[in-house]
Amino acid sequence: MNILIIGSGGREHAIAWKCAQDDFVKQVYVCPGNAGTYLENKVSNINIDTTNFSLIEEFCVNKQIDLVIIGPEQPLVDGITDYLQGKGIKTFGPSKNAAQLEGSKTFSKDFFVKYNIPTAEYKSFEDFESSVDYLDKVSFPTVIKADGLAAGKGVIICKNKESGIAALDSIFNDKAFGNAGNRVVVEEFLNGEEASFIAVVSNDEIIPLATSQDHKAVGDGDVGLNTGGMGAYSPAPIVTEEMQKKILEKVMYPTMNGLIKEGFPYLGFLYAGLMIKDGAIKVLEFNCRFGDPETQPILIRLKSSLVELCLAAIDNKLDSYSIDWSNKHSCGVVIASKGYPESYEKNKEVKIKLHEDDDLKLFHAGTKYKDSKIITSGGRVFCATALGNDLKEAQEKAYNLVNNIDFEGSFFRKDIGFKGIK
Ligand code: AMP
Numbered sequence: 001m002n003i004l005i006i007g008s009g010g011r012e013h014a015i016a017w018k019c020a021q022d023d024f025v026k027q028v029y030v031c032p033g034n035a036g037t038y039l040e041n042k043v044s045n046i047n048i049d050t051t052n053f054s055l056i057e058e059f060c061v062n063k064q065i066d067l068v069i070i071g072p073e074q075p076l077v078d079g080i081t082d083y084l085q086g087k088g089i090k091t092f093g094p095s096k097n098a099a100q101l102e103g104s105k106t107f108s109k110d111f112f113v114k115y116n117i118p119t120a121e122y123k124s125f126e127d128f129e130s131s132v133d134y135l136d137k138v139s140f141p142t143v144i145k146a147d148g149l150a151a152g153k154g155v156i157i158c159k160n161k162e163s164g165i166a167a168l169d170s171i172f173n174d175k176a177f178g179n180a181g182n183r184v185v186v187e188e189f190l191n192g193e194e195a196s197f198i199a200v201v202s203n204d205e206i207i208p209l210a211t212s213q214d215h216k217a218v219g220d221g222d223v224g225l226n227t228g229g230m231g232a233y234s235p236a237p238i239v240t241e242e243m244q245k246k247i248l249e250k251v252m253y254p255t256m257n258g259l260i261k262e263g264f265p266y267l268g269f270l271y272a273g274l275m276i277k278d279g280a281i282k283v284l285e286f287n288c289r290f291g292d293p294e295t296q297p298i299l300i301r302l303k304s305s306l307v308e309l310c311l312a313a314i315d316n317k318l319d320s321y322s323i324d325w326s327n328k329h330s331c332g333v334v335i336a337s338k339g340y341p342e343s344y345e346k347n348k349e350v351k352i353k354l355h356e357d358d359d360l361k362l363f364h365a366g367t368k369y370k371d372s373k374i375i376t377s378g379g380r381v382f383c384a385t386a387l388g389n390d391l392k393e394a395q396e397k398a399y400n401l402v403n404n405i406d407f408e409g410s411f412f413r414k415d416i417g418f419k420g421i422k
């Protein structure tokens with residue numbers, strides 16, 4: 001069997017690494033991939049413009065691809081699944097319509113209200129003046145979000161009216177997020193502890209994946225700017241079995257059933273970003289894909305086949321399918337380039353002293369392979385991921401791995417997993 005994975009991050013490296021472990025998988029292609037996927041056994045990188053769906057289709061036909069897995073949100077929101085499935089190519093990922101859950105904050109917030117899914121109070125605006133007027137009616141801090149995709153950077157938490165006006169000005173007038181900021185959501189600020197709940201969904205069937213918790217802020221103790229995620233661990237004790245039941249009942253099932261009613265049933269990874277406080281859940285956002293970096297610590301714990309899981313979902317057979325997890329705990333620490341999440345350095349040569357084993361894996365993200373060297377090419381460069389008998393052991397091993405990676409200007413958070421250990 002041959003598999004194509006679209007994307008180039010740590011998530012895609014982890015997905016490719018996992019798929020390549022199945023004996024029945026002959027070759028995994030990653031488009032465009034990174035140095036990690038390039039170096040991986042049974043995996044090769046290809047370079048096709050991922051916005052050109054017909055070129056992707058041609059590649060799938062030529063290489064007899066049996067399954068395409070889409071990593072990031074942009075191609076999903078652009079309709080890559082609809083296109084490839086329309087050509088008879090098995091593709092794991094939601095349709096363009098279903099991907100609006102992530103692609104438009106206004107769509108998702110209106111959807112939450114329509115289907116009674118708990119979320120923060122909000123109002124949506126299409127112009128600067130009326131959104132500024134609305135700031136007189138909210139309490140601070142308040143949250144301002146660009147409607148469209150903004151690579152995890154379109155959310156601004158404003159302490160007072162002045163910073164609210166500045167945020168709206170930068171979105172509407174300076175076009176800080178381009179067309180993603182043509183509409184804006186102004187939303188109630190929620191307190192609590194965040195958790196990621198990620199599942200494989202097919203229509204009205206769902207298999208929850210192992211629980212995890214991300215660390216969004218750039219600095220230790222959750223301070224500083226928001227990033228795509230600086231590290232994650234699994235399982236996350238905040239999502240107890242009872243909490244998981246509640247999330248399924250109050251968030252996941254109403255979402256899946258609501259999408260069916262709207263006429264666009266879901267297929268793919270479905271990621272709910274949640275705020276939990278005193279046992280009550282509110283949805284911050286949905287992502288129409290696997291989380292990054294959550295994928296890395298989750299997949300290192302998955303013992304059964306990811307390929308079979310995706311195929312079962314495509315064939316709508318999740319109800320009769322079950323997956324196996326390692327009882328071990330995992331921790332993934334992101335190593336980033338100086339400057340991230342703002343403009344960051346690139347083209348630094350990486351030195352790796354590394355002995356990977358079954359419990360230890362260095363997933364690449366922003367790297368490329370050039371002249372037999374690994375060179376940095378992104379803000380998040382690696383996710384050092386480890387398994388341990390408990391979270392503390394997993395954390396120690398992950399940091400041991402981190403200390404064996406060196407490039408100029410590298411930095412990482414020193415406290416990944418602290419909420420699970422405290
Ligand atoms: P989103 O892309 O909507 O998940 O937002 C990114 C991050 O911003 C979240 O993971 C939270 O850390 C923060 N955030 C978003 N919405 C809120 C909110 N209503 N209250 C507090 N923090 C929020």
Ligand code: GLY
Nearest residue numbers: 228229291292293
């Ligand atoms: N780690 C957060 C995300 O994937 O959006």
